[in-house]
Amino acid sequence: MRRALLHVSLPFALCVAVANTRLFEEVAVDLTYTHYAERRVEYLPAFLAMPCNCLINLAYVCMGLYWLRGHGGAREPEQCRYMREVFALMAIFYAPVQWTRLAELRRAPAVLDQWFTLPIFAWVPAWIGLIERLPDKLGVSHVAVLELASVLSYGLALVHERGFEVALGLHVALAVYKGLRVQVTHGDRRTRGYLLLAVVSCAGFVVLKLLDHWLVRFQLFQRFTGHFWSKVCDVLQFHFSFCFLTSLTHKTRDQKL
Structure with missing residues (x-):
């Protein structure tokens, strides 16, 4: 776990430092509570100003800790354990970034909220690259290049107002x-179910966030708004991606041994 923690925390700290410079001063990010359909509760402290959208970040931490503590089995190869631990730590580190954005409404946390989404999504094809190469070791350079390209792709936000959305898409x-x-090539009925649930959750994450203000006209979305439910879907897509990738890793490894 030390290696995984080091490989997540160092890029995290570097991105935090860069985000607090003037480099992203022109990036289009929303810095007001009116961006969200959930109403601010004035008498609560800033870190609970929008209780539902703030507290949902605890779900990321709980889910990350759940997958960080194991579920790979005693026979889990070291490289597979590393992929799982990094992915879990990404979820844990991402939660306080989103929470800080809501509490402070500053540019740096808003930029980081967008920026960190990209390497998290990029970890899925990186892990799949390992599955396709089993039982051989995954080249470090392959993962490093993929993640670096993902981090640098946020530069699209500097050249166009919708650059982040293009990169995320x-x-x-x-x-x-x-x-x-x-x-x-490698899946079965169980992994197909996990993949379907992950894709549906991803669609919910995108659509519910986009329709946040439109959905508030319905009673169901007035307290627990579209943005809140999009975060629920985000946690679920994390979880089902773990289920899909870990199941497929062990299945493929057993077949090739």
């Missing part, structure tokens, strides 16, 4: 494509 498309391809 490409990441989602690549993750889904890689997931479908590895399911066809």
Whole structure:
């Protein structure tokens, strides 16, 4: 776990430092509570100003800790354990970034909220690359290049107002494509179910966030708004991605041994 923690925390700290410079001063990010359909509760402290959208971040931490503590079995190869631990730590580190964005409404946390989404999605095709190469070791350079390209792709936000959305769309498309391809070649009925649930959760994450203000006209979405439910879907897509990738890792490894 030390290696995974080091490989997540160092890039995290570097991105935090860069985000607090003037580099992303022109990036289009929302810095007001009116961006969200959930009403601010004035008498609560800033870190609970929007209780539902703030507290949902605890679900990321709980889910990350759940997958960090194991579920790989005693025979889990070291490289598979590393992929799982990094992915879990990404979820844990991402939660306080989102929470800080809501509490402070500053540019740096808003930028980091967008920025960190990209390497998280990129970890899915990186893990699938390991599955496709089993039982051989995954080249470190392959993962490093993929993650570096993902981090640098946020530069699209500097050249166009919708640059982040374009980068995110490409990441989602690549993750889904890689997931479908590895399911066809190595999957079974159980992994197909996990993949379907992950894709549906991903769709809910995107659609519910986009429709946040429109959905508030319905009673169901007035306290627990579309943005809140999109975060629930985000946690679920994390979880089902773990289920899909860990199941497929062990299945493929057993077949090739």
